[in-house]
Amino acid sequence: MAFPFQRQEPIRLAVPARTLSLEETPDHRRLLASVPTPSAKSGEPGAFALRPSEPPEQWCGSVADAARAVRRGELRKAVLARRIQMECDTDIQPSVVLRRLAHSFPSAYLFSAFGLVGASPELLLAKRGRRVESRALAGTIRRGGDAESDRRLASWLQESGKNQEEHRVLREAVLDALTSSTTWIKANERPETLKLANVQHLMTRVRAELKADHPPFLRLAAMLHPTPAVCGWPRDKAYEVIERLEGWDRGLYGGALGWVDAEGNGCLCVTIRCAEIHGKNATMYVGNGIVADSDPKEELAETRAKLGAILPALIAP
């Protein structure tokens, strides 16, 4: 099932013909063992062309506009996204893209559903019985080329006021949405650094136990969605800024996708680091949190670093 980015749009639901449970191996090792290494011929294009839907300069102008709105005190944070179109000379195979993502991002939430393929590092909400978990990510820096520069970049991220503010807004929103439904809730005091193949993020893990009369899983997920990782805060104002500065329909990007079962358990990741695939064409989506100190050129570079997840999986380097 999937939530689109827009809250008023209908939820998408699919009933799988078959399900496989990997509960005993939460580290995905068994899943990976069953995913063959993609062969050189597994459907990669011979030639492809990339084109941003909006000129990068226009997107930078929108970033500057959103940062000014934050400085005027109209909102704390807005997330602005870009779309990159790819046209290939052969059909793109979602299953091949998914396998490549599984190899590069073994700890991510992998999905190929409703035309969207991706490897998201961000968990909106997982529930088993009365235990819930969320993995909130906001604040980003690229990976370093060697261990030393990678460590330097990670400590820069931890010291960056701009990134800490992006993260704080998200952390507070997640804790606020869940706390009244819980008997206890725990979150790391300072964000950890999550290292992925292409970027590093500030991360807060939230764990909680729900009260006996807690809202159902989908209601809880809907209370969280969309978090400030993909929308901003306050939510209504951020939706307005996104509508004004982006002006296109995000569809399932910036939504949530996963499963829910008849016992009221489920797991929904945030739909980022993904692409929509239609035959020979793909649309990649990428967005950044914008706060008062966001610099348009640095934000543009950050979107390019984040694209280092889905782009190589589409073109098989």
Ligand SMILES: C=C(O[C@H]1C=CC=C(C(=O)O)[C@@H]1O)C(=O)O
């Ligand atoms: C909205 C996206 O990333 C979010 C998740 C982690 C870090 C983010 C950031 O640092 O801006 C974004 O909030 C995306 O990749 O499209």
